[in-house]
Amino acid sequence: MTATTSAARGGVDLGGTKIEAIVVDSRSTVLGSARRPTPTTGGPGDVAAAIVEAMREACHFAGIESSSLRGVGIGSPGVVDSTTGAVTGARNLPGWSGTFELGSTLANGLGTKVFVGNDVQVATDAEFHLGAGRPYKSVLGVFWGTGVGGGLILDRKPWVGRGGAGEIGHMVIVKDGARCTCGRRGCMEAYAGRAAMEARARKQVDKGRKTDLFHLMEERGRNRLTSSIWAHALERGDKLATQLIDEAVEALGAGVASAVNVLDVEAVIIGGGLGVRFGELYATRIARAMQPHLFHDENPPDVVIAALGDLGGAIGAALLARGKR
Amino acid sequence: MTATTSAARGGVDLGGTKIEAIVVDSRSTVLGSARRPTPTTGGPGDVAAAIVEAMREACHFAGIESSSLRGVGIGSPGVVDSTTGAVTGARNLPGWSGTFELGSTLANGLGTKVFVGNDVQVATDAEFHLGAGRPYKSVLGVFWGTGVGGGLILDRKPWVGRGGAGEIGHMVIVKDGARCTCGRRGCMEAYAGRAAMEARARKQVDKGRKTDLFHLMEERGRNRLTSSIWAHALERGDKLATQLIDEAVEALGAGVASAVNVLDVEAVIIGGGLGVRFGELYATRIARAMQPHLFHDENPPDVVIAALGDLGGAIGAALLARGKR
Numbered sequence: 033m034t035a036t037t038s039a040a041r042g043g044v045d046l047g048g049t050k051i052e053a054i055v056v057d058s059r060s061t062v063l064g065s066a067r068r069p070t071p072t073t074g075g076p077g078d079v080a081a082a083i084v085e086a087m088r089e090a091c092h093f094a095g096i097e098s099s100s101l102r103g104v105g106i107g108s109p110g111v112v113d114s115t116t117g118a119v120t121g122a123r124n125l126p127g128w129s130g131t132f133e134l135g136s137t138l139a140n141g142l143g144t145k146v147f148v149g150n151d152v153q154v155a156t157d158a159e160f161h162l163g164a165g166r167p168y169k170s171v172l173g174v175f176w177g178t179g180v181g182g183g184l185i186l187d188r189k190p191w192v193g194r195g196g197a198g199e200i201g202h203m204v205i206v207k208d209g210a211r212c213t214c215g216r217r218g219c220m221e222a223y224a225g226r227a228a229m230e231a232r233a234r235k236q237v238d239k240g241r242k243t244d245l246f247h248l249m250e251e252r253g254r255n256r257l258t259s260s261i262w263a264h265a266l267e268r269g270d271k272l273a274t275q276l277i278d279e280a281v282e283a284l285g286a287g288v289a290s291a292v293n294v295l296d297v298e299a300v301i302i303g304g305g306l307g308v309r310f311g312e313l314y315a316t317r318i319a320r321a322m323q324p325h326l327f328h329d330e331n332p333p334d335v336v337i338a339a340l341g342d343l344g345g346a347i348g349a350a351l352l353a354r355g356k357r
Numbered sequence: 358m359t360a361t362t363s364a365a366r367g368g369v370d371l372g373g374t375k376i377e378a379i380v381v382d383s384r385s386t387v388l389g390s391a392r393r394p395t396p397t398t399g400g401p402g403d404v405a406a407a408i409v410e411a412m413r414e415a416c417h418f419a420g421i422e423s424s425s426l427r428g429v430g431i432g433s434p435g436v437v438d439s440t441t442g443a444v445t446g447a448r449n450l451p452g453w454s455g456t457f458e459l460g461s462t463l464a465n466g467l468g469t470k471v472f473v474g475n476d477v478q479v480a481t482d483a484e485f486h487l488g489a490g491r492p493y494k495s496v497l498g499v500f501w502g503t504g505v506g507g508g509l510i511l512d513r514k515p516w517v518g519r520g521g522a523g524e525i526g527h528m529v530i531v532k533d534g535a536r537c538t539c540g541r542r543g544c545m546e547a548y549a550g551r552a553a554m555e556a557r558a559r560k561q562v563d564k565g566r567k568t569d570l571f572h573l574m575e576e577r578g579r580n581r582l583t584s585s586i587w588a589h590a591l592e593r594g595d596k597l598a599t600q601l602i603d604e605a606v607e608a609l610g611a612g613v614a615s616a617v618n619v620l621d622v623e624a625v626i627i628g629g630g631l632g633v634r635f636g637e638l639y640a641t642r643i644a645r646a647m648q649p650h651l652f653h654d655e656n657p658p659d660v661v662i663a664a665l666g667d668l669g670g671a672i673g674a675a676l677l678a679r680g681k682r
Contacts, residue, residue, distance in 0.1 A: 111653065121655075170518065182619065186516060193495065193621020194656065202652040203615035205532050207607070216650060218611075282532070286543075290528035294507065294616050296518020325541060327527040328436065330446075331519065 040096055042087050042104035042142070043350025045343075046070070046079070046151060048124030048178065053086035054346040055094035055101070060162055062343065064094030075127035076119075080134060084141035099143030105352030107151035107345050108134060111195045117148040147352035151345055152198055153190055155338075156183025158348030159301045163339035170297040173338075174200065174288055176280075177259070177304035179213070179225045182291065201225060205286045220287030224280040226306060230257045236272055243272035259305040280306075281314070285321020293327045303338030311337055365421055367412050367429035367467070368675025370668075371395070371404070371476060373449035373503065378411035379671040380419035380426070385487055387668065389419030400452035401444075405459060409466035424468030430677030432476035432670050433459060436520045442473040472677035476670055477523055478515055480663075481508025483673030484626050488664035495622040498663070499525065499613055501605075502584070502629035504538070504550045507616065526550060530611045545612030549605040551631060555582045561597055568597035584630040605631075606639070610646025618652045628663030636662055 039058040044051060047070060054065040066089035071078045083106070091098045098104070110122030117135015122128040139146040149157075156173030159165040165173075165185065173183035182200030184191040191197055201221035202214060209218030213227050222228050233245050248261045265273035288300055300322075302315050319335035326332055340347055364383040369376060372395060379390040391414035396403040408431070416423045423429070435447030442460015447453040464471040474482075481498030484490040490498075490510065498508035507525030509516040516522055526546035527539060534543030538552050547553050558570055573586045590598035613625055625647075627640050644660035651657055665672055 111656075184619075186511065191511060191620070194623065195621070196653040196656065197619065197621035199618040199621075199652040202618045202650075203528070204611040204650050205529050207530050207534075207611045209532075214652065216652075286529040286532045290615065291619050293524040293527045294509075294522065294619060295516070296520070296522035296524075298519065325527075325529050327524040327539065327541075328521040331436075331521065 039102060040094065040100070041102045041350045041353040042090065042098065042144075043346040043348070043353070044083055044087060044104065044106045045155075045345030045349055046083065046106060046108045046125075047345070048109065051082055051086045052343070052346045053083070053090040054343065054350065055090050055096060056347065056350045060347055060350065062347075063096075064090045064092070065343075065346070066090040066093065071126055073126055076125070076132035076134065077137070079125055079128070080132075080137045080141065083138060087142055101142070101144045101353070103145040103147060103353030104138065104142055105154065105349035106134065106138065106146060106148045107154035107349040108148055109151050112148050112150045113195055114147070114149055114192070117146060119148060145353065149349065149352050150183070150192060150195070150198065152181035153183040153192055154348035154352060155303060155345040156185060156301070156348070157190055157351055158340055158344045159303065159338050160185045161351060162347065163344065164301050164336045165299060168298040168334070170295070171299045171301055172200070172288070172291055172295065172297045172333075173301045173303060174284070174307070175304035176224065176284065176302060176307040178227045180221045180284070180287070181304070184295070186295070186297070200287060200291050203287045203290055205283055205290070220283050223283030224287070226257065226259065226262070229262075229276045229280060232276055233257065233272060241272055244268060244270045245273055259309040262306065263309050281317050281321050284318050285323075286325050288318065289322035289325035292322065292333055293325075296328070297333055299334040299336060301336055301338050303344060308338055308341050364427060365419065365425070366427045366675045366678040367415065367423065367469075368671040368673070368678075369408055369412060369429065369431045370480075370670030370674055371408065371431060371433045371450075372670070373434065376408055376411045377668070377671045378408070378415040379668065379675060380415050380421060381672065381675045385672055385675065387672075388421075389415045389417070390668075390671070391415040391418065396451055398451055401450070401457035401459065402462070404450055404453070405462045405466065408463060412467055422468075426467070426469045426678070428470040428472060428678030429463065429467055430479065430674035431459065431463065431471060431473045432479035432674040433473055434476050437473050437475045437517075438520055439472070439474055439517070442471060444473060470678065474674065474677050475508070475517060475520070475523065477506035478508040478517055479673035479677060480628060480670040481510060481626070481673070482515055482676055483665055483669045484628065484663050485510045486676060487672065488669065489626050489661045490624060493623040493659075495620070496624045496626055497525070497613070497616055497620065497622045497658075498626045498628060499609070499632070500629035501549065501609065501627060501632040503552045505546045505609070505612070506629070509620070511620070511622070525612060525616050528612045528615055530608055530615070545608050548608030549612070551582065551584065551587070554587075554601045554605060557601055558582065558597060566597055569593060569595045570598055584634040587631065588634050606642050606646050609643050610648075611650050613643065614647035614650035617647065617658055618650075621653070622658055624659040624661060626661055626663050628669060633663055633666055
């Protein structure tokens with residue numbers, strides 16, 4: 033083991049669709065990466081096995097054994113106990129309604145220390161340390177994708193509450209409003225999440241509304257409306273897509289402004305599949321939609337787009353293993 | 358000056374209706390107190406003069422010169438710069454839309470150091486250090502009165518953001534909903550604040566709805582619906598009062614749960630005129646109204662009533678002057 037390899041760390045972004053594994057050096061430069069589809073059947077043990085495979089493959093490309101890594105960080109959905117590495121109620125993952133000892137299982141499989149954090153929080157940490165959040169001491173990360181997740185940095189430190197903080201997608205913005213994918217009513221995510229927008233689009237199509245969204249999906253051989261399909265439909269001027277995205281921006285404006293009214297952070301960082309795909313124009317649109325709801329409207333936070341793109345989650349996860357052995 | 362008097366501190370709760378000044382010893386026991394109506398005309402200078410008067414009177418009862426106090430803390434509305442003691446945009450106070458150097462003005466008038474903090478935040482600090490928040494490391498203070506204010510303790514420390522955090526009353530709970538006293542739409546305070554509830558009651562009366570609320574107000578020689586008038590009307594089974602309070606509780610449920618979804622604090626402390634007046638039964642009612650909106654509904658925070666009552670704000674303000682000279 034050389035001095036160079038001993039500083040290398042692993043990072044895994046465990047998503048509902050894919051597992052992204054990377055190996056980085058001490059400066060967070062990516063040395064190797066690998067990707068696996070997230071198992072859709074089985075249980076937490078199968079997900080852990082897929083993570084070990086992906087991490088080993090990333091190590092292979094980086095030319096290092098997983099056991100030589102300084103450590104591996106995992107960004108996981110669900111409620112994370114960062115002390116024990118246990119993950120509870122990761123509802124987008126198969127058979128994971130209870131608690132699973134993800135950290136120790138992976139530590140056995142990889143032969144190195146494993147640190148587990150919340151997926152959205154580690155992506156926020158990455159933006160704070162290495163990306164769009166570097167100029168600030170307090171930021172709210174808003175990850176606009178299938179759902180709407182939030183991560184917090186307050187006074188340069190992550191805030192995770194009792195392990196479940198940052199659920200900005202489930203702030204109520206329309207009491208007794210639309211049904212959310214979580215089963216509750218009127219959540220911001222029920223208007224702004226990609227899964228909810230797709231459900232709304234399908235309902236409109238069932239009512240006879242015209243849209244290119246689902247033709248684009250079929251053309252591309254996909255079974256869901258990806259961020260790129262939404263972007264393409266907007267470029268074509270598709271009326272239903274435009275209306276639903278406008279409604280999503282309005283919902284984000286109300287919800288994110290509400291969070292800012294409570295926290296008064298310096299900056300809001302917009303990431304996630306839709307956020308990264310839509311870019312600066314949408315940071316401006318979301319800032320404009322927040323303005324009427326900001327209590328201190330004379331002093332709005334900066335609203336910026338995430339700088340690390342798709343790998344931000346894995347890079348942030350690798351930060352968990354920094355300086356710990 | 359004896360050792361005893363040198364440990365004494367002053368605390369002022371600067372409210373829209375009244376100025377409450379106290380002198381406390383090192384254990385926060387109240388040695389003297391005084392109260393003045395808050396000037397409704399003039400400007401910040403007149404408010405500062407009234408604070409000096411009230412503080413001097415409290416000192417008189419405590420048998421101490423204001424210049425012998427270890428320091429005086431002020432809990433102020435508006436955006437507070439705690440470093441300089443400047444207060445900006447205290448919109449419930451006369452002629453105070455701009456910035457006023459409250460700290461230095463009072464330091465001159467009282468002959469001791471003056472520390473300025475946000476009114477709701479210092480009341481939350483008081484509950485955290487001396488009241489209902491003592492068992493916890495993270496709390497959200499919810500002050501349910503004329504408006505709905507919020508204060509935050511995260512990891513045992515106050516969180517004030519850029520000086521304007523804690524505006525939970527202006528979280529959007531019904532996008533495009535009822536007009537709030539702040540001019541915006543759909544804020545929690547538009548449904549739950551006492552001022553907004555009174556406006557809603559008047560509208561219903563104008564439409565021919567029956568209620569005892571305004572008779573009770575006249576009987577007591579008041580010109581607004583106080584917490585005690587609302588409590589009395591509820592005891593009598595007044596239908597309009599019951600309906601409006603039910604709606605307020607529902608609004609608090611949605612808004613406070615949204616804040617908890619973001620912050621995942623251990624406890625919510627309900628204070629303010631209505632909160633303190635209504636007591637434990639309403640802590641339970643608010644907890645029940647939060648439950649359907651909590652994302653981690655398996656792990657709700659404790660919901661408790663503020664323990665320090667009306668003096669909590671002034672006691673918390675006095676904490677600002679603790680250990681600083």
